[in-house]
Amino acid sequence: MPLSTHSSDKATGLDAATLRAWLGAKAVELGFDDLRITDTALGDASQKLQEWLAAGRHGHMDYMERHAELRSNPALLVPGVLRVICVSMNYLSLDVDFDSELQGLENPTKASISLYARGRDYHKVLRTRLQEFAKAIEEKIGRFGYRVFTDSAPLMEVELARKAGLGWRGKHTLLLNRESGSTFFLGEILVDIPLPVDEPQEAHCGTCQSCIDICPTGAITAPYELDARRCISYLTIENPETIPLEFRRAIGNRVYGCDDCQLICPWNKFAKRSSLPDFAQRHGLGQATLLQLWSWTESEFNQRHEGSAIRRIGYARWRRNLAVGLGNALASPKISTEDKQLIRHALENAIASADPLVAEHIDWALSDNTSTVSKD
Incomplete structure (x- = not known):
């Protein structure tokens, strides 16, 4: 109005x-x-x-x-x-x-989806x-x-x-x-109503810098300063192009957003739960593996993410992000030879039908690239 x-x-x-x-x-x-x-x-x-x-x-x-x-x-x-x-x-x-979410980040075969988007x-x-x-x-x-x-x-x-x-x-x-x-x-x-205004809260971070220390890509460049270009949430959601090589290993298994700075924050010991059905996870996104999500066709992606914030990035970015996660799983010593064979087979089968954005990330995933990100 x-x-x-x-x-x-x-x-x-x-x-x-x-x-x-x-x-x-x-x-x-x-x-x-x-x-x-x-x-x-x-x-x-x-x-x-x-x-x-x-x-x-x-x-x-x-x-x-x-x-x-x-x-x-x-x-x-x-x-x-x-x-x-x-x-x-x-x-x-x-x-x-x-704690389980943080442990999940250490499991190379599991897909990590930001909590708010499930x-x-x-x-x-x-x-x-x-x-x-x-x-x-x-x-x-x-x-x-x-x-x-x-x-x-x-x-x-x-x-x-x-x-x-x-x-x-x-x-x-x-x-x-x-x-x-x-x-x-x-x-x-x-x-346009002259309502009484409230007062700001005092800050209570003190000397804690857990969020800065845990950031995988060094996106929090100083207290209260964020470089979105390094942030995994930006790289996997807002970024429409290729994910820069220097950040791919640091992304790990995060395929939509990143919660690290929230998971480690001491104040989130007091995080309140929501009983709203709207915010309950759908389609097992909290437990899904990278290969399970990789197996979705474009129509399955659109159908399962109907009414979800994830659908807005589109199928190509979704596959781009998954390809990075699968490449990181291939490079990990934590998974079995059998699992690596399954991942490699899934990636190789997808190359022929992949669009250029996804194909570039599949090629990287199948390569022996071991580049890592520097926080400096």
């Missing part, structure tokens, strides 16, 4: 404390885990974004540069906005164990509930101007959530919360 220049007048007459309490309770009723409110001023975050872009650390994510001005000023994105209602929703399914596409889940929330607010206070977002537009949502008090920026640049770690999604409703 377009933001109105008059709707805020109606909300002004309401008791702010009562409305704020109602918003928090309604958010929980709709399945969100926390709610905080902030204004639209982004301070020095806009300048830091410009410096990050100027250094080219966004890689192929050209959309970030194209819409940098909009990201820096929500009022340009949504004229008339006064406040941002920020919400979080935990996504960690009941069956996830962090269920339904969070964009759809949050957007539906945010729209429902906005309608409920309208029923409470009358017609007002709003627009909902969930990683769906050029909005600095992590910075807004930090400023609103949903958490603090960890050294890995993700948002952290003392009660729920970092395993939650963010959503926003930009409104």
